[in-house]
Amino acid sequence: MTDGDAGSEGRSEPDEALPEDLDAVRDALVSWYEADHRSFPWRETDDPYEILVSEVMSQQTQLDRVVAAWRDFLDRWPTAAALADADRADVVAFWSDHSLGYNNRAKYLHEAAGQVLTEYGGDFPETPGELSELMGVGPYTANAVASFAFDNGDAVVDTNVKRVLYRAFAEIRNADDPDYETVANALMLPGESRIWNNAIMELGGVACQKNPRCDEASCPWREWCHAYQTGDFTAPDVPTQPSFEGSRRQFRGRIVRLLGEHDEMDLDTLGHRIRVDYTPDGEHGREWLRGLLSDLADDGLVQVEEGDDQMTARLQ
Template structure:
């Protein structure tokens, strides 16, 4: 509900969105009609299965969507249900994750444990609210809300990088997380999280990307958009992702992939296999590798065994 002075009973301050039009229903209708008229086809948009949606959300966290599609399909072919995933050997799940370059391998571990929780703590049925979904291992607020939205149509407004960019440009929302949350929540129709969240993320991904395609993509908000009217298409600051090449994340993936192919590997042999400049006593030698293995051990992915004359590593 909106007060006469333009503030919202849900906490929207007047200066959160200076360009937010008075006719919010027209804004909502324009976006939904644009989305329903034509949008990118991703297979997880054709399902309301919370397990399938959870897998897609976890895979998408640091991976381009065109690469997620075949990985998602392969994953579900191998483990089609949460129960099937829970029964799987965790090392197989981690190896799959690494083989498909899906980002941090501990996400595979958490997904496996979340599937186990669904069976042991929820009788095989996924919880439906964002709050309950956050009880699953590795499921944070954003992922919980996405699953609640797309599986159960019971989520809050999704606020990701794309949505922030849309709100910043269209309605002059300040670059402030709390302001983005309030405006996004105020704009979303009651009880319409599934379609709305898909639609506004599609707008950010297709029409309002880093390089805007307002006319080409037929952006439905052009008549209200502050950026379109002023020509100022700057965007909120986004933290720069560290380079993957040469990163600890890259070498963690190499370790897990290699250990998935062997029962166990001696530490120096492992070092030489994952980087060409490995020397036991060098900068990237045993001390560096032990630190890497220790991190993986803390994540529950790797087991380190100290023998009398050698150190070996294996997947848990």
């Protein structure tokens, strides 16, 4: 990896973040997806209205819960025209009854259907830029609809895709400011946004989860994946768990266990019992121990009493 120009320090050129055998990487992912993938009804249609409904419903909602709601919604309002003609209160009530999250999404979806009729003559716009003009349709949703309805989008980059890219490519992991969008678009099969975005999102949802299932899900990128080769599966949404040994969590646990064995203990006796290098005026001394006890008191676990000569602690 080489340094970029002055405006992109810490970033790599997209080609440098990709494996040399790019065609093999692409073919492996698409073949894996086509051989077996989760079945969702919106993957069986290219109707932009139906896809838009699925995308809006899927925001922060588990996909398995969306399926029934999506079918019920389309049974009631099968087209953008039908939705535009509906009473907005009915649409919001449906959203609430099906526990689909923020009711504003229902209002925006109703408004977007009206825009399609009045501003586009009933025909959905086909590019991400035009779709983003619809009410409540942000860049991600606009690109998803363009991809899945019209095969006319860029690479989709959601949390799952970022996790895949971060784990798979060392250059992404090592960059100070990873340019996920640029790398994702360089990786995507040109002109194949529908199949590609479905495939890489499936990879993140099935194989490259927060707790990875590389072998169980037969991840097609194992031979290229940096995380699989090194065993380091951290990612932007999967922080490294701080070490327990020597942590505040460890000493808080020791305090609670000791106080459970004794009615009460004074500060220095407790300190010497929980760590061998305790010295009252040292780095791990009274001030450090008071901080731990204060945390435990805030949690309602410990009661601390200040006397004339000493501080004592007991369990609540």
